[in-house]
């Protein structure tokens with residue numbers, strides 16, 4: 001279906017918490033593949049394993065078994081784990097949360113440029129990259145502002161720019177639209193779809209938000225630690241101007 005070695009792929013992923021009679025098998029044989037440029041939904045009831053799966057995908061916790069391949073790099077292969085997951089998280093995985101979590105004492109450009117700088121980019125290169133992303137997200141005019149001077153929608157777009165800053169092969173978005181009204185929620189999904197296409201990023205969106213579920217072309221439902229793939233409506237998101 002996809003060119004192998006790109007996007008993100010997991011095979012036979014399992015995660016057991018604890019041992020013996022109190023062990024919990026939070027993930028049982030999860031298989032998932034997201035291509036570059038694709039945005040998929042991950043949906044499931046409370047306790048189904050969403051957070052555990054997101055933490056494994058984000059290299060925050062190690063699975064008990066299974067494989068994960070990110071871009072062309074094997075991250076886990078059963079008992080083997082690549083060295084330096086911390087650098088992997090910082091340089092190769094973008095995270096978007098419900099709240100923007102911008103650093104209040106850095107201006108907008110430096111909020112976006114910080115991760116590439118930490119990854120070893122020259123400051124001028126990191127700032128140029130930040131400005132390009134801010135322009136792509138229609139917040140270039142706020143480049144010198146402090147986060148507190150921005151509207152909520154602008155802050156969210158800066159947070160998306162930050163997630164893209166190191167050109168990660170994957171972005172993990174955890175309930176990115178939960179507090180937003182319908183128009184803003186769809187605007188965020190439109191942005192994520194545009195950015196996925198433009199930067200060839202695979203994006204996984206964990207959500208309960210009924211407003212955005214019709215936008216996904218593909219959805220992984222997770223129930224009791226197992227995923228089931230489903231074709232979504234893939235409804236085009238209209239190109240109304242972004243709300244501030």
Ligand SMILES: Nc1ncnc2c1ncn2[C@@H]1O[C@H](COP(=O)(O)OP(=O)(O)O)[C@@H](O)[C@H]1O
Pocket residue numbers: 017018024025026044045046047048049050051052053
């Ligand atoms: N650190 C942990 N230790 C033991 N069990 C856990 C831990 N984290 C989650 N679980 C259990 O794993 C299962 C999946 O939890 P979780 O991944 O948080 O689901 P969701 O995010 O879908 O609500 C649940 O039964 C939960 O109680």
Ligand SMILES: [Mg+2]
Pocket residue numbers: 047050051052
């Ligand atoms: Mg959870």
